[in-house]
Amino acid sequence: MKLDTVYAGFRVERIEPVQEVNGTAYMLKHEQSGARLLYIDTEDTNKVFHVAFRTxxxxxxxxxxxxxxxxxxxxxxxxxxxxxxxxxKGSLNTFLNAMTYSDKTVYPVASKNDADFHNLMDVYLDAVFYPRVAKDPMIVMQEGWHYELESPEDPLTYKGVVYNEMKGVYSSPDSQLDHHKMKLLYPDTTYGHDSGGYPDNITDLTYENFKAFYDSYYHPSNSYIYLYGDMNIEETLAFIDGEYLSNFQAIDVDSSIAMQAPLSEPVVASFPYGIGNDESDKGKAIHSLTYVFPEMSFTQSLAFEVLNHALFTSGSAPLKEALVKANIGSDVSGAYMDGIRQPLFEISVTGSEIEKQAQLQEVVENTLRQLVDAGLDKELLEASLNRIEFILREADFGGRPIGLAYGLRVMDNWLYDEDPIELLRYEPVLKVLREGLSTDFYEKLLRTYILDNTHKGLVSLYPEKGLQEKKEQEETAKLAAIKLNMSEEEIAHIIDQTAKLKEMQQAVDSEEALATIPLLELSDISPVVEVTPRREIDHKGIRVHHIDVPARGINYVSLYFNMESLREDELFYAELLSDVLGRLDTERFTYAEIAKEINLHLGGYTMDVLPVSIHNERDAFVPLAVVRSKALASNIGHLTSLLGEIIGRTKFDSQERLVELLKEGKAIWDTEAFRRGNTIVTNLLMAKVSKIGKFRDQDTLGYFRRLVEVLDNETLLAGVTEQLMKVQQRLFRKDNLEVSFVGTIEELETFLAHLDDITTVLSDDSWEAQLEMTQSYVNEGLATSGKVQYVAKGGNFRDHGGTHTGTMSVLETMLRYDYLWNLIRVQGGAYGAFANFHNNGNMVFCSYRDPNLENTLQVYDGLPTYLRELDLSPREMRKYIIGTMSGLDVSNTPFLQGARAMSLYFGNTNEANMTAFRQQVLETTVEDLRGLADVIEKVLQDNHIVVMGSEQRIKEAEQLFDKVSNLVQ
Ligand SMILES: [Zn+2]
Structure with missing residues (x-):
């Protein structure tokens, strides 16, 4: 395309090569409708599209x-x-979602398949420009909120997908704190509101307001269209213009985002939040100290990322340390929040007491003042800058398409009428940040935006027993009063609406309507799994796996240690070891120095516990402790020497530091538990059913419970050092190690030349395997102060003669988007539900953020009957097969490819087995699906259940459980 030329109504306004993304950026404007479009032309076949609105x-x-x-x-x-x-259900997408932010809404899709990409774009553009909801209030009732009433005697209730979703979100104290904080700090602008919806306010929404919001914002003149990747751009533009934009004339849309005038006085406030009646209220306060910034440049924003990393994230973070030493709380973190017009810098403390509120600000500001006056530690800053630089260069977004991440990043400028392309160009910014290391650049930033800033708030939450019940009673009373004030006609109307809505939800789309959704042919899909090259080398008696894939000059190293020489009761200490290694003093370095070294030279270091099931076996699995690290190839010598130092020369004798880390681990758990509900219940359920499940539980709830026990018991606490040393000795042995390396063959040679740095610290001893997992768990109800449930039921189908086939994967897709979707999400009001069938026979159904409990279990139990009567058209069958294929085997980064190759190796399987499995998926028939009814029924009859949720609901359903306990003691 040429500059200043019009293609399908789009004028090309700018063309610029962007070296950082290996491509060229084109800025276009659709002249008739006023739509903006940014296209990044690259060779990447994982194409991305999004349409976004300022909302x-x-x-x-x-x-x-x-x-x-x-x-x-x-x-x-x-x-x-x-x-x-x-x-x-039926697309090969590599990403498909929609996201509401505080000031924008984004509809992104990605696919490697051209036809699929085109289809996805079409469905999304039609959805935003011509939705049914513009004429149908029932949809808002279903997705937003509505009164529910089935007969005149029943109590009136609120229902709705977003209403329930947000109730779930606000079960977490973090979200409540956030809500109060934003309201106080941005009182006059959009950021003071919750775009997601605050449950008490959601029920104020009328269809008129909804419609007005849609009409004013969802217009091309208020849109931001983004395209990325290897595509025929002129055809794509012609399609967008012809089908959509040419139907609209440009209008003036006022969606501008006002700036909050700086507050001249800091805000100080505190609010109660509910905890269970049996829960202790000690150490349950949380604080947030927040500084609001004016608009920031890309350079300033990245500088604050560096500062936040140096002050809080890096293991030697001085501000975090000062707060921990002052004993303000058990976990302290900092965050620079970008992605809004006025970013903020927030310091959060959990596990505290409300009396410590003022002290937080004193310690933060006194420490920062001292640091700034004396000059920041430049080595520490350099280390953090290197880490940020590594992240930018690696461009690994956890397997998500790179183009998607770029598209979201550019919005941070584009949405505020600034240059989107600037945000892709990090090289000039890194140069400025590096030069800043030898001046007072960083000190000045802290002085201006933190120390001299009066636009700040100190907001806290403290626990209050019975608050939740009080709120529930208030809601019940409010609804009763509303009902009392209703006329008979009004009540009849609501009953009628409730029935109509149910009818609408239960109605089935016609074949004709379903056929409008474009669908690929099975022949568009290859059954063959891409083989990741893995080569085994014996290096001085150690097995090294070389994975030769191009990785942008970065090397990924993993050390796999078999854990079979541990006893079951020692697994806790192995988990603990993985949490503390790299954060304690070693023979050569203090823990602060080690953190600096890691950031300076590496892209990261982690240790995890990872069990891998043996293919086609019910109980056999390989328990592994994996130490991972990555670095630019030029830094590989640093990588090996640091890993050697961490795993071989760590000192465990500082009881004070250990206790600090343990307490921090517990505090993180306290706040994360709600969000990890589905992992907690599925692992606890599987712990009852299988050995690998029991092993996994040691990494979730089982771990947490032991952690609490150890922290509460002086004797156990005093013994931690010894236990950690024992486990370290027994794990890190030469005869117990396999290594994987991702990089080129030349890079491998260099790596091997340095491998002695690691092997010399390993023990030469041998140990017998002695790990025996015992099954002892029961059906458990986990009571929390949350308002929603996570309901899990499952068992093992191999116990009942089942084998794992591709048909089960197709069933997973079908359940997730049809049976469970309709009954548990659409009709039940839960946020979602899923089913998993594993190769080892483990099968689990789980709902999340679910207002129901017994009903959900009934839905699971109804599945066999539903399956026996299942009837699918050939087209529907094809759709589920394609949808299943898109979810299989997504490993599109060098790191993930390496990890997959190793898990195939440890699981004693290979790509040929995966290809055979894909073939089974492709050949699945309706009869195959019906054929699963019997075995699923038998598993369900075993009646293994675990539920986490509201204290009251758990107690009401007590008869289901062998045991009811509090999630948090
Ligand atoms: Zn939502």
Missing amino acids: PPHDSTGVAHILEHSVLCGSRKFPLKEPFVELV
Whole structure:
């Protein structure tokens, strides 16, 4: 394309090569409709599209969020209940989602398949520009909120997908704190509202307000269209223009985002949050100290990322240390929050007491003042800068498409009418940041935006027993009063609406409507799994696996240690070891220095515990402790010597430091438990059923419970050092190690020349395997102060003669997007539900953020009957097969490719088995699916159940459980 030329209504306004993304950026404007478009032309075949709108809300009714849900409920060309879900079922997408932020809504898709990419784009554009919800209030009732009433005698209740979702979100004290904080710090602008919706305010939303919000914001003139990757751009532009944009004339949209005038006085406030009646209220306060910034440049933003890393994240972080030493709380963290027009810098403390609120600010500001006056530690800053630089160069977004990450990044400028391309160019910024190391650049930033800033807030939450019950009673009373004030006609109307909504939810899309969703042919899909090259080398008696894939000059090293020489009761200490290694003093370095060294030379260091099931076996698995690190190839010598230092020369004798780390681990757990609900319940359930499940539970709830026990017991606490040393000795042995290396053959040679750095610290002893996992768990109800449930049921199908086949994967897809989706999400009001069938026979159903409990179990139990009566058209069958294929085997980064190759190796399987499995998926028939009913029924009859959720609901369902306990003691 040429500059200043018009293609399908789009004028090319700028063309610029961007070396950092290996491509060229084109800025275009659709002249008739006013739409903006940014195209990044690269060779990447993982193509990305998004359409975004600036959607600043004026209240906390969650209108932006409800709109995001609602536009995906049918449109002009695709008149189905849920085209989005139909798409997920049958597309090869590598990403498909929609996200509501505080001031924008983004609809991104990605695919490597051209036809698929085109289809996804079409469905999304039709959804945002021609949604059914623009004419159908019932959709807002379903996705937002509505009164539910089935007969005149029943109590009135609130229901709705987003209403329930946000109730779940606000079960977490973090979210409550966030809500109060934003309201106080941005009182006059959009950021003071929750775009997701605050449950008490969601029920204020009317259809009129909803419609007005849609009409003003969802117009091309307020849109930001993004394209990335290897595509025929002129054809793509012609499609977007012809089908959509040419139908619109540019209008003036006022979606501007006002700046909050700086507060001249800091805000100080505290609020109660509910905890269970049996929970202790000690150490349950949380604090947030937040500084609000004006608009920041890319350079300033990255500088604050560096500062945050240096002050909080790096293991030698001085500000974090000062706060920990002052005993303010058990966990302290800092965050620079970008992605809004006025970013903020926040310091959060959990596991504290409310009386310590003021002290937090004193310690932060006194420490920072001292640091700034004396000059920051430049080595520490350099180490953090190197880490940030590594992250930018590696461009690994956890397996998500790179183009997606770029697209979201550019919005941080584009949305505020600034240059989006600037945010892709990090080289000039890194140069400025590096030069800043020899001046007072960083000190000045801290002085201006933190120490001299009056636009700040100190907001805290403290625990209060019975608050949740009080709130529930208030809601019940409020609803009763509303009902009392209703006329008979009004009540009849609500009953009628409830029935209509149920009818709508249970209605099945017509074949004709379903056929509007474009669907690929099975012949478009290859059954063959891409083989990752793995070569075994014997290096001085150690098995090294070389994985030869191009990795942008970065090397990934993993050390796999077999854990079979540990006893079951020692697994806890192995987990603990993985949490503390790299954060304690070693023979050569203090823990602060080691953190600096890691950041200076490496891209990261982690240790994890990872069990791998043996292919086609019920109980056999390989328990592994994996030490991972990565670095630029030129730094490989640093990598080996640091790993040697950490695993071989760590000193465990500082009881004070150990206790500090243990307490921090517990505090992180306290705040994360709600979010990890589905992992907690599925692992606890599987612990009852299988050995690998029991092993995994030692990494979740089992670990947490032991941690609490150890922290509460002086004798156990005093013994931690000895236990850690014992486990370290027994794990890190030469005869117990296998190594994997991702990089080129030349890089491997260099690595091997340095491998002695690691092997010389390993023990030469041999140990017998002695790990025996015992099954002892029971059906358990875990009571929390949350308002929603995580309901899990499952067992093992190998026990009942089942074998793992591709059909089960197709069933997973079908359940997730059909049976469980309809009954548990759409009708039950849960956020979602899923089913998993594993090769070892483990099978689990799980719902999350679920208002129900017994009903959900009934849905699971109803599955066999449903399956026996299952009838699918050939087209529907094909759709589920394609949807299943897109979820199999996504490993699109060098790191993930290496990890997959190793897990195939340890699991005693190979790509040929995976290809055979894919073939089974491709050949699945309706009869195959029906054939699973019997075995699933038998597993369900074993009646293994675990539920985590509201204290009251758990107690009401007590008869289901062998044991009811509190999640947090
Ligand atoms: Zn949502």
